[in-house]
Amino acid sequence: MMQASYERRINNLQETFLEKYGVQPKVIVRAPGRVNLIGEHTDYNEGFVFPAAIDREMIIAAAPSDDEIVSAYSLDYHEDVSFSTDEIPNNDDKHHWSAYLRGVVDVVTKNGGNIGGLNLVTSGNVPQGAGLSSSASFEVGLVTVLDALFSLNLSKKELALLAQKAENEFVGVQCGIMDQFVSALGEEDSAIQIDCRSLEYRAVPLNLEKNGYSIVITHSGVHRGLVDSEYNARRNECLEGVRLLSQLRGAHLSSLRDVSLVDLSQHKESLPERIYRRCLHVVSENQRVLDAVAALENGDIQRFGYLMNESHESMKTNYEISTPEIDVLVKLTQALPATSGSRLTGAGFGGCTVSIIRSSEVDNYKNIVIPRYEKETGNQTSVYVCSAKKGASFVTP
Numbered sequence: 576m577m578q579a580s581y582e583r584r585i586n587n588l589q590e591t592f593l594e595k596y597g598v599q600p601k602v603i604v605r606a607p608g609r610v611n612l613i614g615e616h617t618d619y620n621e622g623f624v625f626p627a628a629i630d631r632e633m634i635i636a637a638a639p640s641d642d643e644i645v646s647a648y649s650l651d652y653h654e655d656v657s658f659s660t661d662e663i664p665n666n667d668d669k670h671h672w673s674a675y676l677r678g679v680v681d682v683v684t685k686n687g688g689n690i691g692g693l694n695l696v697t698s699g700n701v702p703q704g705a706g707l708s709s710s711a712s713f714e715v716g717l718v719t720v721l722d723a724l725f726s727l728n729l730s731k732k733e734l735a736l737l738a739q740k741a742e743n744e745f746v747g748v749q750c751g752i753m754d755q756f757v758s759a760l761g762e763e764d765s766a767i768q769i770d771c772r773s774l775e776y777r778a779v780p781l782n783l784e785k786n787g788y789s790i791v792i793t794h795s796g797v798h799r800g801l802v803d804s805e806y807n808a809r810r811n812e813c814l815e816g817v818r819l820l821s822q823l824r825g826a827h828l829s830s831l832r833d834v835s836l837v838d839l840s841q842h843k844e845s846l847p848e849r850i851y852r853r854c855l856h857v858v859s860e861n862q863r864v865l866d867a868v869a870a871l872e873n874g875d876i877q878r879f880g881y882l883m884n885e886s887h888e889s890m891k892t893n894y895e896i897s898t899p900e901i902d903v904l905v906k907l908t909q910a911l912p913a914t915s916g917s918r919l920t921g922a923g924f925g926g927c928t929v930s931i932i933r934s935s936e937v938d939n940y941k942n943i944v945i946p947r948y949e950k951e952t953g954n955q956t957s958v959y960v961c962s963a964k965k966g967a968s969f970v971t972p
């Protein structure tokens with residue numbers, strides 16, 4: 576996949592800004608996408624996740640304007656949008672991408688941010704609909720811009736929460752906090768373990784390259800379908816699990832975070848089979864995150880990979896968010912002796928896998944596994960070796 580260099584993209588952004596608005600941008604912000612190494616569908620169950628911010632990002636140039644108008648130009652879509660901060664349109668069928676901008680301005684305003692007009696130019700290279708959080712990178716980038724231009728003094732956590740709110744309340748996707756959190760608070764060469772109940776987190780150095788391993792992201796060529804409806808269905812099934820387990824235990828549980836594997840197995844026969852499997856995925860995945868982080872800290876990359884494989888199996892069998900093609904890709908990847916682990920990453924129903932592969936064997940992966948997968952499924956993939964980057968920041972032009 577050929578990518579324009581980061582510097583070229585920044586120059587282009589600046590030149591376009593000057594051309595369109597006749598002044599230099601006041602700030603340029605970058606906000607990364609993310610890859611989740613382990614801990615899937617646990618964030619909205621107040622559980623643990625372990626994502627890393629990646630070297631694909633949204634970049635935004637911005638400056639305040641003299642009026643109350645928000646004007647934006649998207650270099651990706653070659654489209655302009657504008658609206659007044661006094662009357663933010665709920666819909667704009669012609670410019671779907673602007674929902675994130677309208678949503679962020681709306682939510683920040685409703686939460687007390689005193690926002691005036693502004694001009695923006697945006698450009699992103701996080702693949703869309705791939706499970707790498709292109710929308711979260713846009714939202715976090717936009718909140719960072721508003722924070723800087725209008726002196727909102729938001730902490731990074733507040734910033735992530737507002738970005739999530741825009742997605743939940745305006746865009747209408749009931750996502751958890753993981754994507755926005757890591758896009759705002761990710762750290763260079765580390766993944767971050769987030770406790771999605773307390774929002775405490777810590778950066779854990781990946782040290783993969785040092786040990787001869789790479790993080791390889793592969794777009795399966797399966798475009799995500801059904802993700803919104805199925806995502807919400809999983810959320811509801813988890814809530815149903817919490818309700819039933821509270822009844823069975825005769826005590827109020829606030830989320831699946833309050834449930835242990837032992838608790839769950841005691842009530843297996845009393846729960847509807849599907850609800851039991853959904854709960855089993857979440858409860859076991861929380862434990863896998865803790866075990867995987869411990870393995871990484873012990874330098875045990877084989878165990879880390881084994882837990883990634885187990886995570887995939889659980890997503891496939893218990894949570895049912897994989898697809899037959901992605902299962903083929905994961906199986907072929909896991910069979911490569913140089914692979915430590917491989918799994919579907921993100922919400923599921925299509926998109927990307929994440930694999931930890933010996934760096935010296937990544938070419939073999941591309942030359943052997945990928946053609947086999949493409950032949951077997953007829954899908955076109957794209958593969959990229961990613962590195963972990965820090966969360967949203969300002970670019971000094």
Ligand code: GLA
Binds near residue numbers: 614616751752
């Ligand atoms: C999407 C959501 C996240 C998280 C993942 C699944 O990326 O935005 O909040 O729930 O799916 O782990």
